[in-house]
Amino acid sequence: MVDQIWTASKFLSGSTSKKIPYEIVHCLKKALAPWTQKNALITTALTQEKAYSFYFQGISQEFYTLAKACTRVEFNSELVQIAFPQIYRHRPLLNVALYHELGHFLDVHHGIVNQSLLLVPSEQLPLPGINFANFSPEQINYLANFHRREYFADIFAASYVGKAYREFLDAFARNNPVSTTHPATNDRLNLINNFLYGTQNNILDLFQKSLTQLSLRQLNINYSVPDVSAAFDNARPYTIRNEAELHGIYEAGSTYLLQAQTNPKNLWTKIEETTKERIINDLVEKSIRNSMIVDHWEAR
Amino acid sequence: MSLLSNKQIRELLASSDPDSLFVDPLLEETQIGAVTLDLRLGYDFLVSILTRKPSIETGSNPGNPHRAIGSYFQETRRELGEKFVLYPNQIVLCTTMEYVSLPYNVYADILSRSSYTRLGVPINTMVQPGFRGCIPLELFNHGNSPIELVIGSRICQARFFEINGIANYIETTRPRKYFGHVRPIVSAADMDCEIEKLRYISEKI
Numbered sequence: 001m002v003d004q005i006w007t008a009s010k011f012l013s014g015s016t017s018k019k020i021p022y023e024i025v026h027c028l029k030k031a032l033a034p035w036t037q038k039n040a041l042i043t044t045a046l047t048q049e050k051a052y053s054f055y056f057q058g059i060s061q062e063f064y065t066l067a068k069a070c071t072r073v074e075f076n077s078e079l080v081q082i083a084f085p086q087i088y089r090h091r092p093l094l095n096v097a098l099y100h101e102l103g104h105f106l107d108v109h110h111g112i113v114n115q116s117l118l119l120v121p122s123e124q125l126p127l128p129g130i131n132f133a134n135f136s137p138e139q140i141n142y143l144a145n146f147h148r149r150e151y152f153a154d155i156f157a158a159s160y161v162g163k164a165y166r167e168f169l170d171a172f173a174r175n176n177p178v179s180t181t182h183p184a185t186n187d188r189l190n191l192i193n194n195f196l197y198g199t200q201n202n203i204l205d206l207f208q209k210s211l212t213q214l215s216l217r218q219l220n221i222n223y224s225v226p227d228v229s230a231a232f233d234n235a236r237p238y239t240i241r242n243e244a245e246l247h248g249i250y251e252a253g254s255t256y257l258l259q260a261q262t263n264p265k266n267l268w269t270k271i272e273e274t275t276k277e278r279i280i281n282d283l284v285e286k287s288i289r290n291s292m293i294v295d296h297w298e299a300r
Numbered sequence: 301m302s303l304l305s306n307k308q309i310r311e312l313l314a315s316s317d318p319d320s321l322f323v324d325p326l327l328e329e330t331q332i333g334a335v336t337l338d339l340r341l342g343y344d345f346l347v348s349i350l351t352r353k354p355s356i357e358t359g360s361n362p363g364n365p366h367r368a369i370g371s372y373f374q375e376t377r378r379e380l381g382e383k384f385v386l387y388p389n390q391i392v393l394c395t396t397m398e399y400v401s402l403p404y405n406v407y408a409d410i411l412s413r414s415s416y417t418r419l420g421v422p423i424n425t426m427v428q429p430g431f432r433g434c435i436p437l438e439l440f441n442h443g444n445s446p447i448e449l450v451i452g453s454r455i456c457q458a459r460f461f462e463i464n465g466i467a468n469y470i471e472t473t474r475p476r477k478y479f480g481h482v483r484p485i486v487s488a489a490d491m492d493c494e495i496e497k498l499r500y501i502s503e504k505i
Contacts (some may be wrong), residue, residue, distance in 0.1 A: 007349075018376045090483070234318045235432040235480050236401050271479075285428035286399055286434075286482040289343075290325045293397065293452070296380050297327050 001070070003023050008043075013124035019086075020044045023238045023288040024095045028102050028242055031160050032080070034217060035106050041077040057081040060108075064297045069082035083149070092284045093257065096161045096168050096250050103156030104149065106127055113148045115210040117141075125206060128187035129178040136273045146181045151191055151203050164250035167258075168194045213268035223247035225255075228287075232256050232268045237283050240291040304406070304460040306334050308415045312403065312460075321460070331454065337455040338413065340397040342434055344483035345384060346373040348391040351494045358489040359499060360361035369486045378451045386421065386441045393484035395434035399450055404466035408458045410437070418457050419447055423456045429467040450484055 001255045025042050032040055047053050059079055082101045088094045107113050116125075122144035123132050130147070132140050157165040170189060178184040193203040199203050208218055224244040232237040232253075240246050257280045268276060309332055312321035323337065331338040349372060359364040373393065378384055386392055397482070402408060408431075412423035420443030427435055437456065441447055449455065478485065489495075 018378065020377070021376065022379060230318075234322075234401065236322055237324060237399050237482075239324065275479075280479060282482040289482075290399070293380055294325050294327070297325075 001063060001066055004059055005231060007057055008059065008081065019046060020087060021089050021092065021095060023285050023292070024092055024098055026292050027246055027288065028059070028080075028082075028098060029161075030246060031099065031102060031222070036078075036109060039077040039208045040105075041078050042080045042082065045081070045083040046089055048086060049084050054084045054097040054101055055082075056104040057083065063188075076267070090285065091281050093164065093250060093253050093281050094168065096157065097172075099157035099160050099165060100153045103153030106156065107149055107152050110214055110216060112207065112210055112214065112216070113145065113152055115214055116148055116206050117144065119210055119213065119285065120206055125202060127183065127203075128190070129184045147183050148203070150182050150188065152181060152207055154188050154192055155195050155204060155207065155219050160197055160222050160247045161250040162196060162215065162221070162223055162248070163226070164254040166196070167254055196221075223251070224250075225251045228252045228256055228283075231287075232260075232280065232283055233268075235267060235279060235283070237286040237290055242286055247289055249284055254282060256280060301461050301463050303335055304462060306332055308462075309337055309460060312406075319403050322407065323398045323402060325398065327452075333457065336457040336459055338457050339400075339410070339435065340404050340452050341384075341449055341455040342395040342397045342437075342483075343378045343380065343382075343451050344394060345376050345378070346370075346393040346484045346486060347376060349374050350371060357486075359495050366490070369488075369490060373486055380452045381446045382451050385446050386439055387446045388441045388444055390441060392439040393486065394437050394439060395482070395484050396456070397434070398435060399434050399482065400426060400427070400431065400458075402429055402431045402460075404468070405464075406462055407467075408435075408460050410435055410456050410458050412456050413454060419443060421447065421449075421455075427458075429463065432479060434483070436478065436481070436484055441452065 021044075025044060032042070059081070064075055064078070072133055080102065082098055082105075084095060084098060084101075122141045123137070125144070125148075127131070127144065127147050130143055134142065154165075154169070166189060169185060169192070173185045173188075174187040176182070178187070190205060191201060193199070195204055204219070211218055222244065222265075224242075224246045225248040226238060226240070228238040228249065238249065238252070240249060257277065260276050260280060261273065264271075264276070271279065304311045309321065313326070313332075314322060324362075327340070335480065351372055353367050353372075355438075356369055356372055358369075359366075367434075374452075380397075384392075384394075396410075398409075405427045408427040410423060410427060412421060418422070420441055421439060421443070423437055423439070425438065435458075439449075478488075
């Protein structure tokens, strides 16, 4: 219990340090809203760790029960604790991994993978890159549990930010082999592609069935990719029109950045490579922040 | 060169021409005055801090690298409606909340609104034709009391002047240091092209 409080205070202090990227947190809140009835408080910690150190720090449901019993403290919000590298705080296109971490939170929160294990036991669902014949029943349960968790978080991220997440995963974990905790990157990419292009996949089908049994929404495409070219060609932020575009701007920005780097047009021919990456990330960030500002302003 | 009127500012804002005036978000039409456009206080700040180093160096020396100017400032962010306290004798860098894109034949003067000048917070900067970004503001509290500023309040105003001909803000031969920024950045005075030449002259004298 002390460990959980210590960790929670670390993440809370990160969120109150006034350095956090409010823009990505806003998007995560929007993504989270339809998945939970409870109040959820997203807290973030900016880490000084390696460039790919994104992680979700869970708090077990038992903690809330125990805290109430021992201290009479009742939490009115459930903490979603997400950590990511400080150097990326102004690089929204590199923050799409946080959608994956949010997927881990929802999995733990609702017991989605646990439900899938009840529906189809570990050894009955073949996993790419794993030959169950080589492992003991305990090892099989361990592998199935961890791999299914990663697959669920991957599909969840892809359901909101699509190819932006797939490209991020490919860039940051290219050709990573299978491990006890993570599937091979190429297998993860295949599953994401199956989801994005509507190809049948047993793992995906199992998650959809599990979600149905838990009375949760299905994993669907929750974004639309806006055409940002007219705005970004002129180095102006895009005016986001709805929530689907709010999530979709990550894919639009990633695609636009790639084009500006490989086949620059207009003013991008006059701008240095590193500056292009900075400006396009800034345009994505500003597009999101402007949408937040207008929402707040019009809500009054 | 002519000062743009309310009607001309509105026409430029309404135009879909890529080389027109662009201000986003423009939360209220009333921000457009007779010959000005009110701009709001942004949400990202760089606050000057005291360090053990006695001075900020604007002249670099390759053999003796100087401390980065950014290390004399601390970053802090706010959300719309939150407050930021501006202390006396402290330099704070921030930007307008609006992202502004100027036509290639219009430059702008940015001045504090009278209400803030009376509090001892003058703003006086200019923006070149073709500029893109949130306009950088350098805040300094000349008064004796700290001032609570509200994020999103109309702190300054832009006067737009149409010039004869056009100016190329983006030139490959002369990279712009402050193009396309959405948050304040520290001075790049140490990167000015004349600094190296001046150091060379100083060494030869």
